[in-house]
Amino acid sequence: MNDGLPIGVLARRTGLAVSAIRYYEDQGLVRPWRNAGGQRRFSRSDLRRLSFVMIAQQFGFTLPQIKAELDKLPGGRTPTKADWARISHSFSKALDEKITALVRLRDNLDGCIGCGCLSLRSCKLYNAEDRAREKGPGPRYLLGDRPE
Amino acid sequence: MNDGLPIGVLARRTGLAVSAIRYYEDQGLVRPWRNAGGQRRFSRSDLRRLSFVMIAQQFGFTLPQIKAELDKLPGGRTPTKADWARISHSFSKALDEKITALVRLRDNLDGCIGCGCLSLRSCKLYNAEDRAREKGPGPRYLLGDRPE
C-alpha cells in the first residue's frame, strides 16, 4: 500500500503529461525511486513539488530557478508543512516585489502629460529608463534582477 | 527633431537587443514607420510599450498574450496616461489573483500533518488536487486559467 505512486497517477493528479514529469526528473526537480520492475515510484510529497513547479512556471520562473528553490527543502527527510510554508512565503514575497514595481510603473505614468512624452524631464518613467541605461551594456531589467 | 527614434536608441533605453525589437515588430507588438532611407523610426510611446512587454514577460505572459493586452490601447491616437493606467491596473489585478492562489496553496499546507500526507482526507491541498482531476483530461491549471 505504501509503495509509492506510479507516474500516471502523478500525471492525472497534477494535470501534467507523463513525459513532462519524466523531463522534470531529468532536470532534478523530482527524485522518484524504482520498483522491482524498474518503474518509477513517487512519494505523495512529489505531488506538492510538482504543484509548486506548475505555479512557479506561471510566474515566469525557469526550471533551474525553481530547482534552486526546491533544493532549499531538507534533503534527508520528507518536507514538513513548515518547510513548505517557508518556501511559499519567500516565493510570494518575491512576487510582491515584482508587483510593487508594476504598480510603480502605472503610477509613474501620472507624471506625464498624455504621452509623447511631452514633459520628458518631469517624467519619472523616463528617468527610470535613463537610470537603467547607466548601468552599462547588456540587458537590464526594469523590475530589478530576476530571482535567485 | 520630431522625426522619431531609431532602433538603436530604443535598444539602449530599454536594454533590449536590436534584434529583439525587430522581432517584436514582426509579432505586431510595435509598429514603427520608415524614414526616407527605409530605416525604422519609433515614437516615444514605444518606449513604454516595450517596457510593458519586458515586465509582462517577467510574469510569464507570452508575446501573443501581451499583444492582446496592447491591442486594447487606442488605435488611432497616442495612448494617454489614462489608457496606460487602465491596462496596467487590469494587469496587476490578474497578478493579484494568481498570488492569492499561491497564498492559498501555502495556507492549505497547514491542514496537513507534516507531509506524507498522513491525514489525506483532511488535507485541503489533496482535495484540491482531486477536484482538479474531476474536470476531465488534459492539463488543468491549479491557479485557474491562464490570462486572456
Place this chain on the structure above:
DNA sequence: TTAATTCCTCAAGTTAACTTTAGATCAAGC
C-alpha cells in the same frame, strides 16, 4: 493466463523567443 493498459528508454521533432551571420545600404562627422 491472457489481454489491455501502463510503463520503460532513447532519439528525434516541436514551439516560442530570440540571436547570429552575411552582404548591402544609410546617416553623420570631418
Place this chain on the structure above:
DNA sequence: GCTTGATCTAAAGTTAACTTGAGGAATTAA
C-alpha cells in the same frame, strides 16, 4: 567626399521546455 557606425533583409542557428515515436517490458483486470 569619405569613412565609420548604424541600420537593412533574409535565412539559418540557438535554448528551454517539452512532445512524439519506436520497440519493448511490467502491471492489472478478467
